[in-house]
Amino acid sequence: MGSSSPLTRRSRAPSSVFLTFICFVLCLSYSSNAQSSPVFACDVAGNPSLAAYGFCNTVLKIEYRVADLVARLTLQEKIGFLVSKANGVTRLGIPTYEWWSEALHGVSYVGPGTHFSGQVPGATSFPQVILTAASFNVSLFQAIGKVVSTEARAMYNVGLAGLTYWSPNVNIFRDPRWGRGQETPGEDPLLSSKYASGYVKGLQETDGSDANRLKVAACCKHYTAYDVDNWKGIERYNFNAVVNQQDMDDTYQPPFKSCVIDGNVASVMCSYNQVNGKPTCADPDLLSGVIRGEWKLNGYIVSDCDSVDVLYKNQHYTKTPAEAAAISINAGLDLNCGSFLGQHTEEAVKAGLVKEAAIDKAISNNFMTLMRLGFFDGDPKKQIYGGLGPKDVCTTANQELAAEAARQGIVLLKNNGCLPLSPTAIKTLAVIGPNANVTKTMIGNYEGTPCKYTTPLQGLAGTVSTTYLPGCSNVACAVADVAAATKLAAAADATVLVIGADQSIEAESRDRVDLNLPGQQQELVTQVAKAAKGPVFLVIMSGGGFDITFAKNDAKIAGILWVGYPGEAGGIAIADVIFGRYNPSGRLPMTWYPQSYVEKVPMTNMNMRPDTSNGYPGRSYRFYTGETVYAFGDGLSYTKFSHSLVKAPRLVSLRLEESHVCRSSECQSLDAIGPHCENAVSGGGGGPAFEVHTKVRNSGDREGIHTVFLFTTPPAVHGSPRKHLLGFEKIRLGKMEEAVVKFKIDICRDLSVVDEIGKRKIALGQHLLHVGDLKHSLNIRI
Ligand SMILES: *[C@@H]1O[C@H](CO)[C@@H](O)[C@H](O)[C@H]1NC(C)=O
Numbered sequence: 070m071g072s073s074s075p076l077t078r079r080s081r082a083p084s085s086v087f088l089t090f091i092c093f094v095l096c097l098s099y100s101s102n103a104q105s106s107p108v109f110a111c112d113v114a115g116n117p118s119l120a121a122y123g124f125c126n127t128v129l130k131i132e133y134r135v136a137d138l139v140a141r142l143t144l145q146e147k148i149g150f151l152v153s154k155a156n157g158v159t160r161l162g163i164p165t166y167e168w169w170s171e172a173l174h175g176v177s178y179v180g181p182g183t184h185f186s187g188q189v190p191g192a193t194s195f196p197q198v199i200l201t202a203a204s205f206n207v208s209l210f211q212a213i214g215k216v217v218s219t220e221a222r223a224m225y226n227v228g229l230a231g232l233t234y235w236s237p238n239v240n241i242f243r244d245p246r247w248g249r250g251q252e253t254p255g256e257d258p259l260l261s262s263k264y265a266s267g268y269v270k271g272l273q274e275t276d277g278s279d280a281n282r283l284k285v286a287a288c289c290k291h292y293t294a295y296d297v298d299n300w301k302g303i304e305r306y307n308f309n310a311v312v313n314q315q316d317m318d319d320t321y322q323p324p325f326k327s328c329v330i331d332g333n334v335a336s337v338m339c340s341y342n343q344v345n346g347k348p349t350c351a352d353p354d355l356l357s358g359v360i361r362g363e364w365k366l367n368g369y370i371v372s373d374c375d376s377v378d379v380l381y382k383n384q385h386y387t388k389t390p391a392e393a394a395a396i397s398i399n400a401g402l403d404l405n406c407g408s409f410l411g412q413h414t415e416e417a418v419k420a421g422l423v424k425e426a427a428i429d430k431a432i433s434n435n436f437m438t439l440m441r442l443g444f445f446d447g448d449p450k451k452q453i454y455g456g457l458g459p460k461d462v463c464t465t466a467n468q469e470l471a472a473e474a475a476r477q478g479i480v481l482l483k484n485n486g487c488l489p490l491s492p493t494a495i496k497t498l499a500v501i502g503p504n505a506n507v508t509k510t511m512i513g514n515y516e517g518t519p520c521k522y523t524t525p526l527q528g529l530a531g532t533v534s535t536t537y538l539p540g541c542s543n544v545a546c547a548v549a550d551v552a553a554a555t556k557l558a559a560a561a562d563a564t565v566l567v568i569g570a571d572q573s574i575e576a577e578s579r580d581r582v583d584l585n586l587p588g589q590q591q592e593l594v595t596q597v598a599k600a601a602k603g604p605v606f607l608v609i610m611s612g613g614g615f616d617i618t619f620a621k622n623d624a625k626i627a628g629i630l631w632v633g634y635p636g637e638a639g640g641i642a643i644a645d646v647i648f649g650r651y652n653p654s655g656r657l658p659m660t661w662y663p664q665s666y667v668e669k670v671p672m673t674n675m676n677m678r679p680d681t682s683n684g685y686p687g688r689s690y691r692f693y694t695g696e697t698v699y700a701f702g703d704g705l706s707y708t709k710f711s712h713s714l715v716k717a718p719r720l721v722s723l724r725l726e727e728s729h730v731c732r733s734s735e736c737q738s739l740d741a742i743g744p745h746c747e748n749a750v751s752g753g754g755g756g757p758a759f760e761v762h763t764k765v766r767n768s769g770d771r772e773g774i775h776t777v778f779l780f781t782t783p784p785a786v787h788g789s790p791r792k793h794l795l796g797f798e799k800i801r802l803g804k805m806e807e808a809v810v811k812f813k814i815d816i817c818r819d820l821s822v823v824d825e826i827g828k829r830k831i832a833l834g835q836h837l838l839h840v841g842d843l844k845h846s847l848n849i850r851i
Pocket residue numbers: 506507508524526537
């Protein structure tokens with residue numbers, strides 16, 4: 070997203086001398102712009118003549134209303150609807166509308182469509198997405214989306230927010246150095262797909278009966294293969310992602326496909342980068358072909374801010390600005406974040422580079438979305454969400470869900486038995502580290518102003534008596550105050566070190582170059598651990614993983630928690646986990662690699678699969694076989710769970726037509742389409758699907774929550790993954806309780822692999838299913 074806004078947002082706090090003056094000016098400008106009512110079109114009550122327009126007639130079908138509106142517009146007026154700050158048309162009762170709002174993990178002030186004010190000073194700030202993803206709880210993804218859209222509607226009703234949100238970010242977290250990995254649901258295509266569709270449903274689905282209506286419009290971004298921001302000077306604006314068809318189809322595209330098909334998202338955003346030499350926003354195969362053609366997007370395609378400008382100015386992809394405008398619109402772009410299309414489309418039409426009909430199509434998609442949002446239905450206060458207002462933002466229940474999301478996501482990576490801490494056994498807890506008492510760091514990027522903060526220190530101090538020292542002046546930790554920190558730890562019954570990163574280390578436009586803890590943090594941790602009187606616990610706040618092998622192997626470090634960027638209530642959740650009021654259940658949504666990994670692997674290599682010819686080790690748990698610091702799916706509990714397989718077939722026979730080539734020759738794999746995919750005969754089930762039932766038992770002495778993962782290792786054909794996730798399910802079990810978790814496996818969809826040219830194939834032979842430590846061999850044959 071916008072290259073400019075994140076920088077301007079982070080201005081330094083004004084010195085107190087100027088504070089009064091600035092306040093005065095701000096208050097003046099607020100009151101002059103003060104708007105307490107929403108923007109909307111067709112205000113028939115205020116202007117009865119508008120009732121004559123078909124596009125304002127709520128009884129008519131949306132398609133008809135859109136066509137009616139488009140037919141009334143001049144070319145210049147139409148062009149005004151191609152840009153994010155859409156021009157109004159006064160004669161038709163249409164106000165200007167700002168399309169750009171953000172709601173990655175709460176209503177955000179990034180994006181000019183949304184503001185906080187005295188009336189709504191803040192909104193609920195959920196954990197950054199990478200931590201929410203670690204919960205592996207699909208109903209949580211949706212529940213958060215639902216709260217965010219309620220708060221967004223409430224803010225819209227008082228003129229503070231838009232209806233169109235350019236969230237979520239569902240790019241695969243391919244490389245641990247990526248500064249925006251924090252915004253994503255991690256490295257796994259299945260988890261990312263479930264996150265995408267779950268969060269989008271939460272944002273979009275209304276409580277009304279018309280399924281085509283939108284509560285707010287979500288947007289899956291950045292399409293596609295976008296995950297380099299600025300690595301050693303290689304910037305997203307110029308980066309050409311070279312992606313083979315196999316990785317495209319089984320890694321980069323699935324979250325977008327699920328977002329459109331399962332989530333029914335109202336928008337997809339094309340990215341800045343090129344894919345195989347073409348800017349994504351100018352690629353007709355990716356836009357008209359895949360998103361609108363194959364996946365049947367019901368909504369609009371928007372550019373990043375401003376990728377059309379970028380493909381012209383930075384990439385020199387076209388000779389003239391008019392050509393850049395034309396090539397994007399002709400490729401299927403409907404809306405331009407920025408003003409480029411507003412400036413250059415008319416010239417493109419006059420030069421015959423783009424037809425007016427293409428512009429009609431684009432703005433129709435935009436209008437269709439606004440119609441589904443009720444924007445053309447008159448006063449929103451009289452519509453389904455008209456009753457929402459400031460009282461519905463930052464409610465106790467919403468803030469509790471923010472704390473709950475952080476609890477569900479926090480991952481316990483190491484525990485030598487000292488956790489949970491008994492509050493009565495601790496007289497003094499030393500809380501040390503540059504992230505120990507942070508506020509803003511906890512909410513990551515694409516944030517809003519939160520309702521309030523509970524810092525880790527405040528959370529812990531709510532339970533036991535604490536002493537505190539930051540240890541370094543910031544996370545960069547150029548100099549660690551080791552002497553004072555070790556003294557504090559030596560005098561306490563236990564020590565919690567809260568360390569890690571913030572936006573100065575990993576952010577938009579800022580990729581890391583290494584995986585070590587910043588500056589002298591490692592030295593601080595090691596010395597504190599050596600000097601501490603009691604057990605030492607590490608709490609790591611970050612988006613991406615770190616090489617913390619030293620701490621993993623340090624016997625003095627009794628426990629390690631990864632808390633992502635845990636949101637406004639982070640401190641509550643951290644304390645709940647440390648003191649055992651919540652039994653941790655989060656699992657890592659991405660691999661934690663050792664530092665040596667990034668020394669071998671250029672960030673710009675998009676290949677997922679290893680290459681034995683040059684020692685390239687591959688990426689993610691699906692392909693990488695080397696050493697990890699922590700693995701995808703890692704995460705401990707304070708209780709013990711065991712699995713046993715109750716039901717799973719050993720053999721599945723696929724019935725082929727007489728004429729099928731595989732009947733007469735040796736075949737390693739079959740196309741995952743065709744009659745055998747409709748009528749397969751299964752040895753264990755019956756039909757092209759079967760079930761795997763696994764019994765899970767909590768054999769420990771306390772209640773716990775457990776994520777059951779079903780992985781499979783397919784036969785080694787077509788460079789298939791060494792292991793990939795087929796399904797996951799999170800369950801709560803009381804002590805000594807057990808339950809059966811059932812997975813339904815569709816052979817053609819779930820057990821197929823993508824071949825070298827992007828075709829889905831069912832590999833014949835032995836598939837190894839994994840649940841926990843269990844392995845089960847399943848033979849697929851003809
Ligand atoms: C911790 O941070 C909070 C919020 O910024 C602040 O009010 C408090 O004074 C800090 N505590 C210490 C001990 O520095």
